[in-house]
Amino acid sequence: MNVIFKRRSVRNYLPDAIEKDKIEKILxxxxxxxxxxxxxxxxxLVIQDRQELDRLSEVAxxxxxxxxxxxAIFTFFEKDNLTAPLFVQQDLSVATMNILLExxxxxIGNCWLGLYPNLERTSHVNKALGTPENLEVFSLxxxxxxxxxxxxxxxxxxxxxxxxxxxx
Amino acid sequence: MNVIFKRRSVRNYLPDAIEKDKIEKILxxxxxxxxxxxxxxxxxLVIQDRQELDRLSEVAxxxxxxxxxxxAIFTFFEKDNLTAPLFVQQDLSVATMNILLExxxxxIGNCWLGLYPNLERTSHVNKALGTPENLEVFSLxxxxxxxxxxxxxxxxxxxxxxxxxxxx
Numbered sequence: 001m002n003v004i005f006k007r008r009s010v011r012n013y014l015p016d017a018i019e020k021d022k023i024e025k026i027l028x029x030x031x032x033x034x035x036x037x038x039x040x041x042x043x044x045l046v047i048q049d050r051q052e053l054d055r056l057s058e059v060a061x062x063x064x065x066x067x068x069x070x071x072a073i074f075t076f077f078e079k080d081n082l083t084a085p086l087f088v089q090q091d092l093s094v095a096t097m098n099i100l101l102e103x104x105x106x107x108i109g110n111c112w113l114g115l116y117p118n119l120e121r122t123s124h125v126n127k128a129l130g131t132p133e134n135l136e137v138f139s140l141x142x143x144x145x146x147x148x149x150x151x152x153x154x155x156x157x158x159x160x161x162x163x164x165x166x167x168x
Numbered sequence: 169m170n171v172i173f174k175r176r177s178v179r180n181y182l183p184d185a186i187e188k189d190k191i192e193k194i195l196x197x198x199x200x201x202x203x204x205x206x207x208x209x210x211x212x213l214v215i216q217d218r219q220e221l222d223r224l225s226e227v228a229x230x231x232x233x234x235x236x237x238x239x240a241i242f243t244f245f246e247k248d249n250l251t252a253p254l255f256v257q258q259d260l261s262v263a264t265m266n267i268l269l270e271x272x273x274x275x276i277g278n279c280w281l282g283l284y285p286n287l288e289r290t291s292h293v294n295k296a297l298g299t300p301e302n303l304e305v306f307s308l309x310x311x312x313x314x315x316x317x318x319x320x321x322x323x324x325x326x327x328x329x330x331x332x333x334x335x336x
Contacts, residue, residue, distance in 0.1 A: 003170070004200050004269060005196075005197070005200055009202060027331055028173075029172045029173070031325045031327060031330070032172050032175065033265070034177060040325075042330060043330050043331075045332045045335075048333075048334070049334055052334065086285055087282050089261070090264075090282060093261035093265070094262065097201070097261070097262040097265045098172050100202070102170075105170055105172075114204055114252075114255050114258060117254055129336075130335070130336060131336070157196075157199045157200050157208075158196045158199050159208070163214065164212065164214070166214070166217055167213075
């Protein structure tokens with residue numbers, strides 16, 4: 001059973017630091033994602049500094065998991081010069097998905113917090129991060145080795161009634 | 169090296185049929201994806217009938233790969249009663265990503281065609297499929313065993329200049 005089936009949102013983390021080479025592997029996975037017309041509009045900001053994680057944990061109530069997290073990856077998209085601007089959310093979503101899967105593969109707990117297109121959320125986060133004008137924040141992934149040794153386990157989410165064969 | 173790094177868009181297929189149990193495995197992977205507030209707004213229509221694939225290949229110029237494909241999965245989202253409507257594109261994107269990854273894992277070539285939110289594209293496709301009123305088509309994935317025996321191979325897509333550490 002591959003990691004797709006064992007990935008779960010993990011919000012409670014051990015105090016162990018995440019190795020730099022694992023962070024890079026996760027970012028490499030992110031950029032293996034497909035994008036519309038291969039526009040690759042993504043950017044990534046990695047925070048591992050304890051004080052900075054603590055500060056960011058207070059930017060919004062739903063960012064409290066950063067208090068325990070050992071790393072945060074914020075994803076952004078380039079706002080200008082896109083060849084397929086309609087599909088930018090999809091490009092960033094699949095890059096985020098690859099982050100979740102690769103982190104899980106490495107045994108690193110992870111949780112996705114959706115930011116864009118909730119513009120109230122993004123305005124707070126962009127301000128706190130000092131996001132450059134040409135970028136917009138899209139998602140936040142918190143990372144940390146899981147407290148629960150059984151954090152990654154299969155839960156069947158199949159809903160056969162949501163599948164149609166040949167016709168509706 | 170896991171499948172994230174070996175997945176690629178594959179548009180040329182062998183005439184071999186895709187086994188039903190593999191189609192189900194792929195749909196199971198799709199539904200393992202996370203969704204905003206766990207709303208799971210996705211629906212899936214699987215087409216394996218040759219005549220129907222041929223008919224659909226002519227709906228739009230960018231759907232021609234269905235002429236050779238041995239299966240098509242159309243994804244849809246429920247339009248009503250969503251708890252997090254802003255995030256529906258993200259939910260469907262990551263379900264689509266899991267389809268690509270699981271198909272690749274099974275050695276099945278796959279290619280994602282983005283439909284929503286290009287409303288000109290979706291209106292044609294919804295009409296051709298007879299999509300129910302409460303659903304909207306989101307993406308099309310064509311499937312088939314690859315003609316190229318080396319279809320799945322690693323190409324490094326890492327762009328280190330798109331990563332920031334600790335600050336911009």
